[in-house]
Amino acid sequence: MDPLEHASIPSLVYLALPGEPTLLGLMALVLGAIFPDLDALTNEHRSYLHSLLPFLPVFLLGLHLRGSFLLFALGWGSHLFLDFFTGVIPPVYPLSRRGWGLSIVVNGPGNFRINVKLIERYPEKRHNYELEIGGSFALIFLTILTAIIRLR
Template identity: 65%
Template sequence: MDPLEHASIPALAYLALSSEPRLGVLTALVVGATFPDLDALTKEHRSYLHSFIPFLPTLLLGLHLGGPVLPFALGWASHLFLDFFTGVIPFAYPLIRRGYGIEIFARGGASGLRIEPKILTEYPDPRREYEISIGGSVALTLLTLVVTLLRLH
């Protein structure tokens, strides 16, 4: 999942669910939702910032302090949730490098529709370069910007 999708999905959810959305909360949410992919700059994508070891203390701090830390942590949670369904999350990295995720197949044909979930488990992929296709996400991002302008004015 690319950064535009990671930013847009929780932003749209916040804008849809909040009775009085605020730009500061939205900004903290989007920063929290996108920053874990800074892991791509390290030796392994989906490593330190995709682990619960730094995430859980941040969430607890956000629950205790409130302010921008809480929406930041919730954005981070949305990132981990979305990545869990598009690959693997190494929950205890670097203590345990193996990651887990769920891949869901929908198969249709003359015999009907079948939904087939499959548990993924693997080590994080070593990355030398970070390359993503964001073409399909541009429309989602534009929609998010329009909804943001409409909801925050």
């Protein structure tokens, strides 16, 4: 999942919730949602910041402090949640590099079935930094449009 998708999906949820979303809140959420991919600067893309070990204390602190800090933590949590469905996240990295994820494959239309499988493997090393963002560009465009409408 690329940074535009990671930014868009929690933002659309935030903007769809009842209440008064704020630009500061949205920025904190987006920052938290793309923050874990700073791991890409290390040898392994899904490593330190995709682990629950640094995330859980930040999340608990967010529950205590509330406001923008909580939104940052929720953005970070949304990143881990989404990555869980598009590969694996290593919950106790660096104690273990073993990652977990959920694979959902839909077959059809003639022999329709849904396969749900827990996957366990080590995160792959990142070999290139090229991103194909064509599909996500439409998503971020809709997110910005929704933000303009909701943040008036």
